[in-house]
Amino acid sequence: MVPVDSGILSHLRRGALEYCVLAMLREGPTYGFDIARRLTGDGILMASEGTLYPLLSRLRKSGLVETTWQESTSGPPRRYYALTGAGALALDSFTATWRPFRDAVDAALNKGEPS
Template sequence: MTDDREWPGEWLRGVLPQAVLRVLDDGPTYGYAIATRLAEAGIGEIKGGTLYPLLGRLEAAGHVTVEWRAGEGGPGRKYYEISPEGRRHLLDLVARWTRFAAVVDAHLAAPAPGGEDPRA
């Protein structure tokens, strides 16, 4: 059995936008902190090469705003904040994901044609 933190990449790509917006719904933060929160939530380690292009797409879509903030004794950081449009988008994505997950769960739990439980 594989470690739960090693989700297939295609699963992560499907859920990452809403997971990132969910982190930002708690307040403005920077990229490394977003990745840390996702890892702590059990989603896994998200590399910068995946996270930062996604943040750029969310910004381009108007779902997040970006602000440079001076660093304390170091370089400044780019802070990301969910926009009102991003919050509406997050609520829509979560509702749709919940319905989709329920459909997939029901499908996977259905008995096989031979009567065997696929979860066994």
């Protein structure tokens, strides 16, 4: 098996990670640590939490997510992130663009491979 190339992976993450975050928020408001745990689970989508919070801040500043503070039974209040209407539209647009792009890349990569 060919090892994953971290340079290629970094480029792929850069373009898709914010939409993966938006997709997670489609399910409802989510605590930042929960987002980080889900994204770092396999080490593919995100290598460490260090990139998540600046990304969430950019998404908030661009109006794609909003935040609320909620009390926690196990410590200080927690910031929860939720998808805005603009975020839902951006996610729908990405999804509509991603599928044909993914299919075209898959077709190009698989061209010439034995069936």
